[in-house]
Amino acid sequence: MSALAEVLSTTSTSHSPRGSDLPTCPVCADSMVAAEASAYLADNVVSYLWTCDTCGYGFVTKHSFKRLSCN
Ligand SMILES: [Zn+2]
Incomplete structure (x- = not known):
């Protein structure tokens, strides 16, 4: 049922529940416990595939990471 997948743009640190x-x-x-898959999109951007164990709904989130500064 991958046709149900939607892309939710949750970049940056939005209000976390x-x-x-x-x-x-x-x-x-x-609440999701673990991503089914992850994909490296671009520099510092990773998308995760989530599938709900309760209702089976699948969706994708994108996360952008800031560069680690190890000063
Ligand atoms: Zn659900």
């Missing part, structure tokens, strides 16, 4: 980086299902609001 419960102080966690893990997203919640947009359908049943259940």
